[in-house]
Amino acid sequence: MSKALRLSEKWFRFGLWLVAFVFASFLIGLGGTVVANLPKVEHRYELDDFIDKPAAEKLRTELRALQEKRQVAQDAHDQAQLKVNAARANSGAARDTFNSWLSTRHATQRPEQDRELIERTQALEELKILERKALADVERQQQHLLDARQAEARAQRDLHELEKDASEKLNVELRHQELRVFGYRLLLTLPLLGAAGWLFAKKRHSTWWPFVWGFIYFALFAFFVELVPYLPSYGGYVRYVVGIVITVLVGRYAIIALNRYLEKQKQAEAMPDVERRKELSYDTALARLAKKVCPGCERPVDLANAAIDYCPHCGICLFDRCGKCNERKSAFARFCHACGAAGQGEG
Template sequence: MESFENKAKLSQLTTKQNALNLQIENLSAQRSLIEKTIKTAEENYTSEKQSFDNWVQTRKTLGSPDKDQEVIDRAKRLDEIHKIKDAWKVKLEAKQTEIETVSKQNIALQKLVNDEKTEAENKFDSAVKHYDLKVFLIRLFIVAPILALGIFFFIRYRRHKFWPLYFGFTLFAFYAFFFGLVPYLPSYGGYIRYTVGIIVSGGLGYYAIKTIGKYIEDKQAELQVSTEERSKKVQMEVAEKALENHYCPSCGKDFIIKKWALPIKGQEIELQYVTTDFCRYCGLELFSNCKKCENKNFAHLPFCSSCGTKTSKD
């Protein structure tokens, strides 16, 4: 921040301040000396008055003190001491006024110094904001194409045979955005950060709603196709997972109607399940009998689990 200060002007103001401070110190020292003088004068006056009172009391017993010239002389001396004390008090008030005047000048100079430093701080803050904006724009120039390419890959190639590579680049793009760009967003009271958050949240929300809506539409359209056509589209991995988790590979509904426990060999319990050959929600064939051994198999797996014969699906 010192590089934004007007060093010549601050040096001039500081020199004046130092001179005023030195003047205030000298005036304060003079005031202290006057205060000590006044204190000494007050002590002298008190001592002289006490002596005078005692002397007058003594003279009353001996003669007429009112006509005594010595009494008059001592009274005049006492008045002179009092006048000296008053004169020093006048000097003290004048010195105090002078100190206050110089102090006001010093305060005015300090205000000028503060104003100059405030102006330097404002220039410094403006330069810092400009620098931060420059850093942000440079990072934006680097990160924006990466982010745009990552979003493009995610939308266009998420079903590609090399989708893990595209998805990995998309994750890297989001990492570059949130860790390489967002921390350098200019604040401006937080409005830019809030705006970016709203835009990102709105974009992700719109994509999520659109994806879910498309999924529901695809499922509804899929249910309009005949069970034979849907059965042909079921992949082996999906069929294995559907059988393991007992749900229809087309609509995702549980194909177990009910289950109960039967006692076997005393305390041991065996669970019995009841299933259907066709899905009771979408009508897809789930289980079929082997043409060779009549063993019941999951209709979407390629071979019979009993004799190994290919199923009718293949």
């Protein structure tokens, strides 16, 4: 239709479409803010809202104490292990020294060294005793550490069971909350869709059409962006069913609209030629001619063929002769392009 419009009218229409899109963008921003704040209407549930708080607090306190006890046992075990290592090192060094001295004693066979042999043997035995005591202390600390770890693990398991039960209750409540928030979205979006449908049917060609189309775009955005992605799935059943319902409704509307259009076209084509051309607006006729289709039935016509004056499909007059200069011109033209005389298409 743009080819049939005046230059200034094209720019005005372009500007009005910009108004429609800007209006829609502000509405979308406002709607997005409202929708984003919808979850705040509901309480933000957490795990502690569903757990047995006295039992959980008792277990957490016990767990903290056991963790501290386990850390103390770990530190004591590490210290005992260091003492064992030191005792083993002392005992090993003394044993090596004793073996070296004993080898020398066998080589010299000096009786006066028997007393020293006894003293060295006793000193070595004392080091072995210290090593065994240190090892026993390590084993005792290992037992304490194992007990602390097992007690901590039991407390962790008990707390995990409490949290597991609470998590199941939390998930159930979150699903219910999700459905409620979706209901809020639905209550907000459906009236917008209804209003947009009414505006599309009744007001899209009115004087205020930029605001009408801006609101329609906003409603469509609210439906497809703010509502559809949040449809509860239930394994895909809900979304597929909603898709089927929407497809059926849109398809039904399209089929009814198509049949209504075809019936209207049949009635129009049955009217006399003069009345049919009066029913067509000037801009509509020029827009269809610019697309090389018949203004009456919208079927393709070879308008460049000078032999064609009537539509071969519906019989409407496409070209006639100027009453003043007899020049061939469009039957829908208001003035003759050759002499400027008013044509039959005027009015």
